[in-house]
Amino acid sequence: TDERVAGLRRAYADFGVEFDESLVMPGEFTKASGYELAKELLAGRDDVTAVFAATDMxxxxxxxxxxxAGLRVPEDMSVVGFDDIPLASDLTPALTTVHVPHEELGKEAVRLGLRRADTGAEPVVLGTHIVVRESVAPPKRPAA
Known part of the structure; x- marks a missing residue:
């Protein structure tokens, strides 16, 4: 979780946008938590146009x-998840998400566990990538 939030902060910094700490809303990694936090966000803010959820659930x-709330995705609000679980492509609209290589992660965990018994293991970083689907609006072009 900390690394996901750190990545979000880096993205804001990379684009020269001030990071609003009040938009980081801690909760459980559940559908119910996402539902309740989104209701809370909508009740308190009218300037939010996108949500980056900690998980696809x-x-x-x-x-x-x-x-x-009667909001359309992505026309009124863009939504991005994290994990790329199989359900992500079945949601309406299909969820744009960060793909985590779960199978590779499992294999590497076994390798690290076996090596740790011998000499200790170095940290391993696995790559992620974004899977663009239907839940994010295209960027707005500046007026000419």
Missing amino acids: VAAGVLRALRE
């Missing part, structure tokens, strides 16, 4: 809350 709850 949280994003599923966010999508439900947005539907209930």
